[in-house]
Amino acid sequence: xxxxxxxxxxxxxxxxxxxxxxxxxxxxxxxxxxxxxxxxxxxxxxxxxxxxxxxxxxxxxxxxxxxxxxxxxxxxxxxxxxxxxxxxxxxxxxxxxxxxxxxxxxxxxxxxxxxxxxxxxxxxxxxxxxxxxxxxxxxxxxxxxxxxxxxxxxxxxxxxxxxxxxxxxxxxxxxxxxxxxxxxxxxxxxxxxxxxxxxxxxxxxxxxxxxxxxxxxxxxxxxxxxxxxxxxxxxxxxxxxxxxxxxxxxxxxxxxxxxxxxxxxxxxxxxxxxxxxxxxxxxxxxxxxxxxxxxxxxxxxxxxxxxxxxxxxxxx
Amino acid sequence: xxxxxxxxxxxxxxxxxxxxxxxxxxxxxxxxxxxxxxxxxxxxxxxxxxxxxxxxxxxxxxxxxxxxxxxxxxxxxxxxxxxxxxxxxxxxxxxxxxxxxxxxxxxxxxxxxxxxxxxxxxxxxxxxxxxxxxxxxxxxxxxxxxxxxxxxxxxxxxxxxxxxxxxxxxxxxxxxxxxxxxxxxxxxxxxxxxxxxxxxxxxxxxxxxxxxxxxxxxxxxxxxxxxxxxxxxxxxxxxxxxxxxxxxxxxxxxxxxxxxxxxxxxxxxxxxxxxxxxxxxxxxxxxxxxxxxxxxxxxxxxxxxxxxxxxxxxx
Numbered sequence: 351x352x353x354x355x356x357x358x359x360x361x362x363x364x365x366x367x368x369x370x371x372x373x374x375x376x377x378x379x380x381x382x383x384x385x386x387x388x389x390x391x392x393x394x395x396x397x398x399x400x401x402x403x404x405x406x407x408x409x410x411x412x413x414x415x416x417x418x419x420x421x422x423x424x425x426x427x428x429x430x431x432x433x434x435x436x437x438x439x440x441x442x443x444x445x446x447x448x449x450x451x452x453x454x455x456x457x458x459x460x461x462x463x464x465x466x467x468x469x470x471x472x473x474x475x476x477x478x479x480x481x482x483x484x485x486x487x488x489x490x491x492x493x494x495x496x497x498x499x500x501x502x503x504x505x506x507x508x509x510x511x512x513x514x515x516x517x518x519x520x521x522x523x524x525x526x527x528x529x530x531x532x533x534x535x536x537x538x539x540x541x542x543x544x545x546x547x548x549x550x551x552x553x554x555x556x557x558x559x560x561x562x563x564x565x566x567x568x569x570x571x572x573x574x575x576x577x578x579x580x581x582x583x584x585x586x587x588x589x590x591x592x593x594x595x596x597x598x599x600x601x602x603x604x605x606x607x608x609x610x611x612x613x614x615x616x617x618x619x620x621x622x623x624x625x626x627x628x629x630x631x632x633x634x635x636x637x638x639x640x641x642x643x644x645x646x647x648x649x650x651x652x653x654x655x656x657x658x659x660x661x662x663x664x665x666x
Numbered sequence: 667x668x669x670x671x672x673x674x675x676x677x678x679x680x681x682x683x684x685x686x687x688x689x690x691x692x693x694x695x696x697x698x699x700x701x702x703x704x705x706x707x708x709x710x711x712x713x714x715x716x717x718x719x720x721x722x723x724x725x726x727x728x729x730x731x732x733x734x735x736x737x738x739x740x741x742x743x744x745x746x747x748x749x750x751x752x753x754x755x756x757x758x759x760x761x762x763x764x765x766x767x768x769x770x771x772x773x774x775x776x777x778x779x780x781x782x783x784x785x786x787x788x789x790x791x792x793x794x795x796x797x798x799x800x801x802x803x804x805x806x807x808x809x810x811x812x813x814x815x816x817x818x819x820x821x822x823x824x825x826x827x828x829x830x831x832x833x834x835x836x837x838x839x840x841x842x843x844x845x846x847x848x849x850x851x852x853x854x855x856x857x858x859x860x861x862x863x864x865x866x867x868x869x870x871x872x873x874x875x876x877x878x879x880x881x882x883x884x885x886x887x888x889x890x891x892x893x894x895x896x897x898x899x900x901x902x903x904x905x906x907x908x909x910x911x912x913x914x915x916x917x918x919x920x921x922x923x924x925x926x927x928x929x930x931x932x933x934x935x936x937x938x939x940x941x942x943x944x945x946x947x948x949x950x951x952x953x954x955x956x957x958x959x960x961x962x963x964x965x966x967x968x969x970x971x972x973x974x975x976x977x978x979x980x981x
Binding site: 414415419468469471475478479488489490539604610640641643645647648649651655656 | 777780781787790793795797910918919928954958965966
């Protein structure tokens with residue numbers, strides 16, 4: 351009984367429960383035939399949302415108003431530039447990765463520069479920034495679709511011991527993020543800032559440095575996800591990041607991270623990302639049209655948050 | 667009457683100033699825009715954006731955020747181009763129902779203490795799905811009356827300007843002058859004290875959401891009046907535009923600090939930024955980027971003026 355009690359109070363349990371139920375419901379329809387395929391597909395596609403979701407989670411933890419809307423544009427720019435640089439050459443994989451990460455660092459830097467120097471609310475700062483990044487991506491892309499190097503294309507689309515490689519990458523990042531959040535002073539700092547910025551400042555937390563690192567971290571994770579996604583889908587497309595704008599926010603909040611900030615959790619992001627993919631594939635399996643599918647997705651998101659929510663009355 | 671301007675006036679002066687500067691720049695680049703027809707073309711699309719911005723502002727004044735604004739306006743546009751034209755009674759019922767849904771969202775968010783961002787995120791899927799069901803492909807046709815209303819040519823000033831001023835006045839009266847408006851902003855300021863004073867926070871939040879629904883419905887109808895047909899994705903960018911409009915107009919995310927007149931001016935500024943860029947003959951690749959840059963410049967201007975104000979106060 352105590353285990354059940356403790357589990358039901360864990361913020362991440364709801365997203366895992368929902369993901370499992372949807373997974374089960376889908377398998378039942380297909381008579382168990384697609385179990386392995388569905389699970390692998392879910393892990394693969396969820397991996398990208400997990401990577402960007404973790405970045406978004408760090409930002410949201412910083413407190414009300416903190417949100418990174420430049421994630422989709424960052425993914426697109428990093429994917430485009432990296433693929434262009436690598437130019438189907440296996441030897442250029444590491445320089446390509448380094449470029450993607452540098453782009454992420456640059457974007458995170460400019461994001462925070464706007465927020466701090468011009469005192470623009472983060473939503474608007476990252477939104478304006480994303481317009482500029484998007485333009486840069488259009489300018490570099492020029493409608494070309496360059497294939498990723500063979501090794502990367504194989505790596506991102508294949509599995510190790512039945513587990514998709516991209517989800518292993520996501521796992522490594524998640525463990526690192528969990529460690530950062532729970533075991534390091536930096537993790538304590540972002541939670542402290544999210545709970546009360548003035549209090550954190552009085553307590554001697556380096557508020558600006560911490561926020562700065564967090565925005566850079568989010569942009570770097572977004573560019574990494576863009577790099578992997580471009581390789582996975584056989585080339586960068588200008589709209590490849592679009593769906594990750596709402597997705598990154600949805601997985602963070604469905605995963606049990608407080609929207610008001612100061613309380614985050616990594617396992618929930620896995621549950622929520624798997625759930626978001628599985629819902630769509632379940633509704634696809636049922637053979638529903640696009641309209642009904644969208645409505646169902648929305649209603650399911652709302653019911654999950656209604657079941658899981660209400661933990662902190664008065665929170666936004 | 668004091669001669670020193672109040673904080674509210676300063677709050678309004680900054681967006682008004684940035685709009686004036688931008689307008690002057692447009693006139694300088696293209697003197698022919700300085701005419702009745704020119705102004706109408708420049709601000710034509712501002713009316714639906716202004717209405718959507720007011721709707722977003724109402725939600726923001728109770729410390730919430732609506733990420734479904736764009737899809738909801740698209741949905742309304744689809745209803746307007748189909749039901750409202752072919753079967754006005756059913757159309758009106760659907761729109762009234764959707765306003766009721768908005769009010770209900772306010773109730774649910776309040777009762778369960780849910781994050782508005784996620785609820786509206788979920789609703790954005792619902793509205794998008796309904797819109798796709800109504801109009802799987804772009805089509806439909808605007809009802810005659812709204813078409814003629816939106817293309818009306820009043821004397822003195824073009825329709826777009828007259829409508830924007832009208833929207834600003836109505837929104838100002840509701841949000842700043844009525845007791846309901848004070849109550850709604852009070853929730854944003856300090857929910858607990860409003861509660862202790864004996865008001866029903868639940869009813870006020872439902873009213874804020876319902877009013878937002880009404881303005882968003884008007885935005886959708888006005889949009890179809892301009893475009894003559896609708897599409898399930900017609901207004902998706904309104905979500906971000908409306909948030910940016912409120913902020914440009916001097917509003918804030920928390921604390922119930924909003925300004926309806928500022929919000930309309932913010933919407934006009936955003937619309938004008940697009941025209942300004944096409945007059946600049948900027949490289950098409952960098953159009954969107956330049957729009958971002960304008961947003962940043964306007965906000966930097968605001969910071970500068972805020973600093974000046976602060977210095978005045980300390981003197």
